[in-house]
Amino acid sequence: MADKKQRKNNKNNYDEDYNPKFRKQRKKVCVLCSDKNFVLDYKNPEQLRKFINEKGKILPRRSTGACSKHQRDITTAVKRARHIAILPYTQN
Numbered sequence: 001m002a003d004k005k006q007r008k009n010n011k012n013n014y015d016e017d018y019n020p021k022f023r024k025q026r027k028k029v030c031v032l033c034s035d036k037n038f039v040l041d042y043k044n045p046e047q048l049r050k051f052i053n054e055k056g057k058i059l060p061r062r063s064t065g066a067c068s069k070h071q072r073d074i075t076t077a078v079k080r081a082r083h084i085a086i087l088p089y090t091q092n
């Protein structure tokens, strides 16, 4: 019981198991929210290429940093672009 309480206390003050790796991770801000002039266009492959990897897959939210609303918009835009053959479904 005493041990349990001690461990809990250590978790709360970040002195002992403090990992500087996690400190440097900055919270990503959604590119579409931060830039009001940024208009996502499915007819613009240069813009959408930032949201796909080299295989043509849509990047996950942890990579794009987009909020859920805009990630959905990105996904739709990429899928539309694929349909009109602006972006590839797959590469190599």
Ligand SMILES: [Zn+2]
Binding pocket: 030, 031, 032, 033, 034, 066, 067, 068, 069, 070, 071
């Ligand atoms: Zn957003």
